Amino acid sequence: MSATAPASSAYWLPFTPNRYFAEHPKILAGAKGAYYTTSDGRTLFDSLSGLWCSPLGHAHPAIAAAFARQPHVLDFAPSFQFGNPQAFALAERVADLAPGSLDHVFFVNSGSEAVDTAIKLAIAYHRARGQGQRFRIIGRERGYHGVGIAGISVGGMVANRKTFAPLMMNGVDHLRHPWDPAEMAFSRGQPAWGAHLAEDLERLVALHDASTIAAVIVEPVQGSTGVLVPPQGYLQRLREICTRHGILLIFDEVITGYGRLGTPFAAQAFNVQPDLLTFAKAITNGTIPLGGVLVDRNVRDTILHSDSPAHAPEFLHGYTYSGHPMSCAVGLATLDAYASEGLFQRAAELAPIFEAAVHSLRGTPGVTDIRNTGLMAAVELAPVPGKPGLRGFTTFEHGFNNDILLRAAGDAISLAPPFISTADQIHSMVDSLRLAITAAQAAG
Numbered sequence: 001m002s003a004t005a006p007a008s009s010a011y012w013l014p015f016t017p018n019r020y021f022a023e024h025p026k027i028l029a030g031a032k033g034a035y036y037t038t039s040d041g042r043t044l045f046d047s048l049s050g051l052w053c054s055p056l057g058h059a060h061p062a063i064a065a066a067f068a069r070q071p072h073v074l075d076f077a078p079s080f081q082f083g084n085p086q087a088f089a090l091a092e093r094v095a096d097l098a099p100g101s102l103d104h105v106f107f108v109n110s111g112s113e114a115v116d117t118a119i120k121l122a123i124a125y126h127r128a129r130g131q132g133q134r135f136r137i138i139g140r141e142r143g144y145h146g147v148g149i150a151g152i153s154v155g156g157m158v159a160n161r162k163t164f165a166p167l168m169m170n171g172v173d174h175l176r177h178p179w180d181p182a183e184m185a186f187s188r189g190q191p192a193w194g195a196h197l198a199e200d201l202e203r204l205v206a207l208h209d210a211s212t213i214a215a216v217i218v219e220p221v222q223g224s225t226g227v228l229v230p231p232q233g234y235l236q237r238l239r240e241i242c243t244r245h246g247i248l249l250i251f252d253e254v255i256t257g258y259g260r261l262g263t264p265f266a267a268q269a270f271n272v273q274p275d276l277l278t279f280a281k282a283i284t285n286g287t288i289p290l291g292g293v294l295v296d297r298n299v300r301d302t303i304l305h306s307d308s309p310a311h312a313p314e315f316l317h318g319y320t321y322s323g324h325p326m327s328c329a330v331g332l333a334t335l336d337a338y339a340s341e342g343l344f345q346r347a348a349e350l351a352p353i354f355e356a357a358v359h360s361l362r363g364t365p366g367v368t369d370i371r372n373t374g375l376m377a378a379v380e381l382a383p384v385p386g387k388p389g390l391r392g393f394t395t396f397e398h399g400f401n402n403d404i405l406l407r408a409a410g411d412a413i414s415l416a417p418p419f420i421s422t423a424d425q426i427h428s429m430v431d432s433l434r435l436a437i438t439a440a441q442a443a444g
């Protein structure tokens, strides 16, 4: 097998400039612990836990063992009309980690599917309680909810939406995002300013009337557009407004789920209870596709006790691979590893070390903001005039050509190191980023 990517390669890479890639291929050939190895034998620190999904690091032996075992037990089971022990066991474990009455789990295979599923659950819930006119879903600017049509409709990433504008879902509206560098640049943790931005929801209620709104979907911390941390009191206020108007609150925790903020879910870190909660990524440490929606007891009961006949499904939704025994077995091994190694606690303990290290970049030429919470942060870089995204891209390229795998969100660099990282690794990650930022500045 060739280690390089020929210009004529059959593989079309997702969210990648493919023409550029053909000339400058980047091949990850191996991974162990907190490091990747490139096809030319270099070692790179994994500063984003893969794509936010591998907090345990790579090649974890307990996960490898689950992969080896499960095909001999049950390699596939039909998901419609049948259960399997792995799916039941994992649903219990996920529900045990979740706050309050989020005690049922609908399994899917990705974050995008989780978002589709949550939106359908919200619509189905209102219909089951006789409020089928509630069809609107409110998202947020700069939100990322995957790439399904529902997800890009409620999402707020312009580049992902504009090509597909004719396909956008009806009835969607958006809150403003809560990042304002003039008010909150270099905040550590939750910014003090900005709770009032949640009042956008009252404006949308006044515009559309609550009787037409089914749900609000937000990432508790906006991840993909560069770690936008919710201002103090903001999520509480959103919750209050939703409750007042009978609107469901959906937290998209595809990134924040499973310890990123030092608690199982961000809902617990911020002490705000959603009605539906989506997860994916870290549930299997990224090793096999799996996602899901945690569903509030009342939402589930309402849908189950709607007027469908006893022999017909109450919720017309599901995937061939929902509750796949392989994914669920690996999910169980992953949750066991988080628990036995105390890794959510470790993430909480590393967070202040990480915060201090990341904020040491303040003053580095070109750094215009630093934002962080838990073990996630973003460093905002001044753009190259007239070329948005180029500074972030050059910084990423420099990191790759040296010793660190970086992820650029436009001109911000996002960081989310594995929970197994040591304090020394966090410091050297920030040193490597400083060098990459400086090199990208010098490149003009």
Ligand code: PXG
Pocket: 051, 052, 109, 110, 111, 112, 113, 115, 144, 145, 146, 147, 219, 223, 224, 225, 252, 253, 254, 255, 280, 281, 407, 409, 414
């Ligand atoms: N919701 C959220 C909040 C996400 O972050 C998805 C849904 C979609 O998940 P799937 O599994 O369908 O990709 C995501 C995915 C980045 C980056 O660079 C973020 C994601 C994926 C890839 C890259 O920040 N988030």
